[in-house]
Amino acid sequence: MRTLDGSNSAHATEKNSEIKINVLYPPVITKLSSNDKNLEIIDSTIRVQRGDSINIVCTCDANPPATVFWRDQLSVSPLLTVTSVQHDAVWTCQATNSMTEFDGETSTSTVTRNVSARVLYGPDVPTITFTILPNSTSLLNAANETIKVIEGSTIICMCSVDSVPKSTYSWDAGYEGNILTIVNITRTTNIRCNCTAKNVMDTLFKGIVIGSNYSFANLDILCKYKFTCE
Structure with missing residues (x-):
């Protein structure tokens, strides 16, 4: 720049402008976790014991923030609470947000994630x-x-017996398996089936x-011939 007296001078002028870019993106469910057990749920199926109470938090990333809730629950909340689970079930977390772009166009995005509960008992x-045998008489034991x-x-x-997963069986005689066969019963035979x-x-x-649970029946060995009882 030349001044009025004819001399030259150098002068730099800088002006900065800041543009904020708001990147919108649809929801992504990033994590399911148990807030009382501090445990992240990785698999889509969880194994729980019958009677357990469950708390699961659904965490989502989105811009703008999404509305997160569990379907079929009474409240709109990212926390799922189920008291005393009795049967197999499927729970669905849903996250939804609406994105309005610079041209005013609005789009809505929804994502879901399922958790299946396998109830064990x-x-x-x-x-x-x-x-x-030999008469093939069939009897169903009552209680003891x-x-x-x-x-x-x-x-x-x-x-x-009914259980999930299936049970294994054992008898007092030391036999493993659900069937015990006692051949040619005598009065010295173990008189209790446990x-x-x-x-x-x-x-x-x-x-x-x-x-674990058990059942038993006592055997009353009757004489086949009168003289053997004497």
């Missing part, structure tokens, strides 16, 4: 079914009742839980 009191058997008979004891059902539940919140 231990065995109830097992049922023992008795089949007595006595089963009358004539000496010399063969008795087949079948133990069954079946124990056990399962192993690998749960998300409690870890390994062992379920």
Whole structure:
């Protein structure tokens, strides 16, 4: 720049302008976690024990912030609370936001993520079914009742119970499996059939839980011939 007296001078002028760019993006569900167990849920299916109470937080990233809620829940909240789970279920987290661009056009985006609950439970009191040969008499035991058997008979004891996962079975005689066969019963035979059902539940919140229950019946060995009882 030349001044009025004819001399030259140098002068720099700088002006800065700032432009803020607001990047809009649809929701992404980034994490599901248990707020009371400090545990992140990675799999889409969780294993829980029957009667457990569950709290799951659904975390979402979006701009503008999304409305996050669990479908079929009474309140609009990212927190799912289920008290005393009894049956298998599917819960859905939904996140929705609306994005208005510079030209005024608005679009709405929605994303969901499902969590399936697999409810595990231990065995109830097992049922023992008795089949007595050679007459093929079938008896279903009541609670700890006595089963009358004539000496010399063969008795087949079948133990069954409902549980998730399935139970394994054992008997007092040391036999493993749900069927115990006693051949040619005598009055010296063990007069008690005791079946124990056990399962192993690998749960998300409690870890390994062992379920166990048992049932038994007493055997009343009757004389086949009168002279053998003397």
